[in-house]
Amino acid sequence: MKLQGKMFFGLAVFLLATAIVYGLWAKEPAGTTALFLTFGLSGMIGFYLSFTARRVDTGAQDREDADVADDAGELGFFSPHSWQPLMLASGGALAFLGIIFGWWLLYFASPVILVAIFGWVFEYYRGADQRY
Template sequence: MKIQGKMFMWLSVFLLITAIVYGVWSKEAVGTTALFMAFGLSIMIGFYLGFTARRVDVGAQDNKEADVADDAGELGFFSPHSWQPLGLGIGGALAFLGIAVGWWLVYFAAPIIVISLWGWVFEYYRGENRTQ
């Protein structure tokens, strides 16, 4: 993660210079503010990545002598299939359709969203995916 932190720090330097030059030449407040905000976001991400890289073990991506296979291993836990996101999508679509068509549709969307969200949160506590 060290290289990503350095990349964001260099990007923040570029954005700061660009924001100053743009602000002086254009005298336009919105674009200048957007560039300064992009500078702030970039420096926050760069600081976080650099700070985290100092605290974690050195991975294969930071070792110049490492091969690609050296970083192989367990990548994490990936959920099996789930029907709950489909229910959330249908409920969300109905809710946004309710904004355009009529607020009464939200009354039908809310239970679908709540039931699907409840099922998604607790899907590992019951059924075939139950963890021991």
């Protein structure tokens, strides 16, 4: 994690320089504010990764003699055949269309989003794929 922390701190320095140059040159407040906020977020992530790296064991990515296989292992369970993300994306797209074309579309998007979230959370609590 030390390497990732250094990378985010480097990105933060670059973004700070970019925000200063952009602010002085373009004199456009929205883009300048966005660049300064991005600098702050990158700095926070870099601080978190550097702080956490001191408290946990050294990972394979922080050792010079490490192989790619040293970081191998189980990452978790990922659903191989879930339709819920597609349904959630459809509901989200409909909701954003509601912002563009009319707020009344949110009445149709909200149930789709809620059913998709409910289905995704409780997907493995019933049926043939029951895990819990």
